[in-house]
Amino acid sequence: MIHHHPTETTLAAYATGTLPEALALVAATHIARCAACRQAVATLEATGGAVLDEVTPVALSGEALDRLLVRMDEPPRAVPPVLNPELPAPLSRVSLGRWWPVGPGVRYRPWRASGVAWGGLLLAQPGRSLPRHGHAGLELTCVLSGRFADGSGEFAPGDLSEPVTDHDQPPLVIGTQPCLCIIASEGMRLRGLLGFAQRMIGR
Amino acid sequence: MNQPGPTRSGPDHATLIEAVALHRDRAAFADLFGYFGPRVKAWMLRAGCNATAAEELAQETMLAVWQKARQFDPARAGASTWIFTIARNLRVDTLRRERHPSDLMPDPAAEPEAPIQADRVLAIAQREIRIRAALTLLPPEQAEVIRKAFFEDKIHAEIEKELGIPLGTVKSRLRLAIYRLRAVLGDLT
Known part of the structure; x- marks a missing residue:
């Protein structure tokens, strides 16, 4: 049962295609598991469809249709290969770097993403805290396995954390299993050891 | 046309x-x-x-x-x-x-x-029609934020700058508009 969801504005940015790639990957991981958010995205996409119907058309060039008619036998664009079959579908084709130790019991594995946000996988052992983020911009965390808790509640697989206010309590891995999350953040860098590792890795 | x-x-x-x-x-x-x-x-x-x-x-x-x-x-x-x-x-x-x-x-x-x-097919087809109707019924300030987000593809911070209203207000207007659209659409996924 999923208890923690992205905010409506984040879902709207996802549906209109304006969420930076790294954040969109975290959102997609949650949405793939969450029927309520899939429904919200469907509503927003239908709004996009209504907007398309409403817009004042702008004529295409005169030969546009003829040009397309000769291209109709082209094969559809190739889908990128699956690189990480062990990860949920939205992450399976993402190009990931190596694991980096970023503190006792915590490892981080960045992915390459375009845009103003960065992200990666974070693996923390039971009893460890997840690294603190600054809260200068949007920050998303989705649990893949294990559980953590912070000032706003407990997060189990599928739950998405989108802190809207600063809270002092750092996320702490609870239970007996390590906690694997995907994280993404825009505009600022992580503090402490993870921040240091991030600078070493280059992003 | x-x-x-x-x-x-x-x-x-x-x-x-x-x-x-x-x-x-x-x-x-x-x-x-x-x-x-x-x-x-x-x-x-x-x-x-x-x-x-x-x-x-x-x-x-x-x-x-x-x-x-x-x-x-x-x-x-x-x-x-x-x-x-x-x-x-x-x-x-x-x-x-x-x-x-x-x-x-x-x-x-x-x-x-x-x-x-x-x-179900009919209901989904109706959905676009209902959304178009609902868009015309939104309060102007909510419709403006929705339109900017979809038509002009503005990220929320840009909407904030352009309309000269705080980001929190952009977000709450967007949230209200989305609630209303979802209410119009009911439970179709």
Whole structure:
């Protein structure tokens, strides 16, 4: 049962295609598991469809249709290969770097993403805290396995954390299993050891 | 303006897409092209593309409509909605020159589905019509934020700057508008 969801504005940015790639990957991981958010995205996409119907058309060039008619036998664009079959579908084709130790019991594995946000996988052992983020911009965390808790509640697989206010309590891995999350953040860098590792890795 | 006109809404376009899917019907495709091509181009222009890029992305969108017509499932999305998502994904791909998560997500439309339920298809087609009606009924300040988010593709901080209202207000207006649209649509997924 999923208890923690992205905010409506984040879902709207996802549906209109304006969420930076790294954040969109975290959102997609949650949405793939969450029927309520899939429904919200469907509503927003239908709004996009209504907007398309409403817009004042702008004529295409005169030969546009003829040009397309000769291209109709082209094969559809190739889908990128699956690189990480062990990860949920939205992450399976993402190009990931190596694991980096970023503190006792915590490892981080960045992915390459375009845009103003960065992200990666974070693996923390039971009893460890997840690294603190600054809260200068949007920050998303989705649990893949294990559980953590912070000032706003407990997060189990599928739950998405989108802190809207600063809270002092750092996320702490609870239970007996390590906690694997995907994280993404825009505009600022992580503090402490993870921040240091991030600078070493280059992003 | 291009044929067919705006009176030819939802269900007809779905039928045309199915004719493309089942019979590779070029006349049906030409109709879809005439209606959606110029609209996708207009949307791309509003979203900040230059004229060349908007033209190219509109053509690529329509080519994808031809290629992916078999994946169109009228029980999941109306014709306009489906084409909007194709256009959006192509634009995102162009911006990122990479993949978009929606392409990476398992596409339920690609899998064979249970027999299509006629009432559901009708309800989905009605959804676009209801959304259009609901958009005209939103309070002006909510409609403005929705339009900026969709038409002009503004990120929320840009809307904040442009309207001169705090980000929190942008977000709460957007949230209220989305609640209202969802209420209009009920439980269709």
